[in-house]
Amino acid sequence: TEAEATRPDWTAQIEKIRATQDATAFQELFVHFAPRIKAFLMKSGTTESMAEECAQDVMATVWNKAQQFDPARAGVATWIFTIARNRRIDMIRKQRRAEPEDLPWGPEPEPDQVDVIAVQQDTLRLQQALAILPENQRVLIERAYFNDLSHSEIAETTGLPLGTIKSRIRLALERLRHAMN
Amino acid sequence: MIEHHLSDSLLIGYAAGTLPEAFNLVVATHVSLCDDCRARLGAFEALGGAMLEEATDTAAAPAAMSQGAFEATMRRITNMPPEPARAPRPRSTGLFPAPLVDYVGGDLDAVKWRSVGGGVRQSILPTSKEASVRLLYIPAGAAVPDHGHRGLELTLVLQGAFRDDFDRFGPGDVEIATEETNHTPIAEPGPDCICLAATDAPLRFKGLLPKLAQPFFRI
Numbered sequence: 001t002e003a004e005a006t007r008p009d010w011t012a013q014i015e016k017i018r019a020t021q022d023a024t025a026f027q028e029l030f031v032h033f034a035p036r037i038k039a040f041l042m043k044s045g046t047t048e049s050m051a052e053e054c055a056q057d058v059m060a061t062v063w064n065k066a067q068q069f070d071p072a073r074a075g076v077a078t079w080i081f082t083i084a085r086n087r088r089i090d091m092i093r094k095q096r097r098a099e100p101e102d103l104p105w106g107p108e109p110e111p112d113q114v115d116v117i118a119v120q121q122d123t124l125r126l127q128q129a130l131a132i133l134p135e136n137q138r139v140l141i142e143r144a145y146f147n148d149l150s151h152s153e154i155a156e157t158t159g160l161p162l163g164t165i166k167s168r169i170r171l172a173l174e175r176l177r178h179a180m181n
Numbered sequence: 182m183i184e185h186h187l188s189d190s191l192l193i194g195y196a197a198g199t200l201p202e203a204f205n206l207v208v209a210t211h212v213s214l215c216d217d218c219r220a221r222l223g224a225f226e227a228l229g230g231a232m233l234e235e236a237t238d239t240a241a242a243p244a245a246m247s248q249g250a251f252e253a254t255m256r257r258i259t260n261m262p263p264e265p266a267r268a269p270r271p272r273s274t275g276l277f278p279a280p281l282v283d284y285v286g287g288d289l290d291a292v293k294w295r296s297v298g299g300g301v302r303q304s305i306l307p308t309s310k311e312a313s314v315r316l317l318y319i320p321a322g323a324a325v326p327d328h329g330h331r332g333l334e335l336t337l338v339l340q341g342a343f344r345d346d347f348d349r350f351g352p353g354d355v356e357i358a359t360e361e362t363n364h365t366p367i368a369e370p371g372p373d374c375i376c377l378a379a380t381d382a383p384l385r386f387k388g389l390l391p392k393l394a395q396p397f398f399r400i
């Protein structure tokens with residue numbers, strides 16, 4: 001569709017921040033992502049002023065961590081989502097953050113272009129799947145992200161309508177196995 | 182071979198940062214042991230990114246930032262210390278995966294156990310109060326009394342195995358119990374069972390005998 005064709009390539013904005021500390025490229029990211037981060041936090045029960053504060057902090061961290069962004073591992077939106085997740089735990093919940101140990105391979109000096117393209121295609125496929133999801137199914141998935149499920153819904157492994165992202169999980173598994181060999 | 186994994190919604194809760202600290206520790210510890218759940222977590226982080234990107238409908242419409250938010254953020258950047266390079270977290274060589282080592286302050290030999298009767302020992306790890314997490318040492322053949330749950334209970338096996346009314350749980354397996362679950366976990370013969378167990382409400386014991394002072398007995 002038109003919207004997909006004109007979607008900015010956020011990776012280019014990150015590259016510009018890395019290379020030349022480009023504030024214009026950063027502003028484009030800010031205009032798009034800051035209001036979305038704020039909405040996401042408010043939807044999960046954060047007050048407006050705290051969500052605003054946290055969204056600003058997340059965007060400042062995006063600038064600060066631009067050097068660490070690895071397009072072979074995750075898309076820009078996913079990377080920003082995980083920064084927001086970490087800041088939510090640090091700033092809003094004021095908790096320690098238990099993180100899994102790293103896999104035995106480190107980050108490559110140069111990202112593999114095959115992986116970069118695979119991540120971009122994956123991201124697009126996931127967005128398309130999400131866009132055509134029936135409203136009632138989409139609401140259930142959103143409730144899981146916004147911490148709005150009952151205990152039995154949390155325990156249930158197959159309760160969420162995740163058929164659309166099963167291919168994404170399969171691809172992630174394949175990449176993981178490939179990387180470990 | 183891990184047979185009992187984290188549920189989709191637990192992985193989503195971890196991906197979104199909405200779980201209590203005690204549950205986060207169980208999730209991070211299991212993911213350290215389980216490549217399947219690591220891959221699923223990666224997918225749910227990507228789905229979170231896609232939801233953030235596609236937030237246009239009424240459910241998650243973007244929320245306008247305050248006047249001057251961009252300028253305030255640029256000032257924030259000027260005042261921020263440079264981001265330190267992220268130190269790699271190598272795979273642990275002992276019994277405990279790295280996130281658990283962080284909380285215990287070492288491996289099995291660093292645990293400060295307290296006896297709770299019947300040979301069972303526990304060590305409560307410090308977390309936020311919404312939920313609690315403890316290491317349990319259950320000698321082979323010992324049982325945790327028949328109990329129900331007021332909330333959610335996650336039990337991750339680190340060594341040995343236990344069996345309850347529903348299934349068998351070996352190293353790396355997670356049992357997820359809720360208000361609807363009543364069970365009597367029994368440690369199998371063989372190596373003593375060591376588990377990491379998190380719950381967001383006190384357990385509900387059925388019998389008259391096992392009260393808080395003596396929550397475990399030997400059968």
Ligand SMILES: [Zn+2]
Nearest residue numbers: 186187215218
């Ligand atoms: Zn697993």
Ligand SMILES: [Zn+2]
Nearest residue numbers: 328334358364
């Ligand atoms: Zn239980």
